Amino acid sequence: MTKEGLIEAVMKAAGLETKALAHKVVEALFDTIVKTMARGEDVAITGFGTFRVVKRAAREGRNPKTGEKIQIKASTKPKFRAGKLLKEAVL
Known part of the structure; x- marks a missing residue:
């Protein structure tokens, strides 16, 4: 939709x-x-789900092509977690 x-x-x-x-x-x-x-702030809609702001710390990663170690910056990302009623309706 x-x-x-x-x-x-x-x-x-x-x-x-x-x-x-x-x-x-x-x-x-x-x-x-x-x-x-x-x-x-989080937005929680009972039964539907929760929209959250997730902070990820800086970390070390690897370049998949070269295997070289790289530094991945800290970031803030939106995330959604489905609520019980939504999960039941989909399953």
């Missing part, structure tokens, strides 16, 4: 009259999740 498909589904499921209103709802949800994670 694309973002456009999600907007259509939200419009129908919520009984919204216009696609523009459904678009605003979806954009507001995504924007809120992004802004919250940008502050380093």
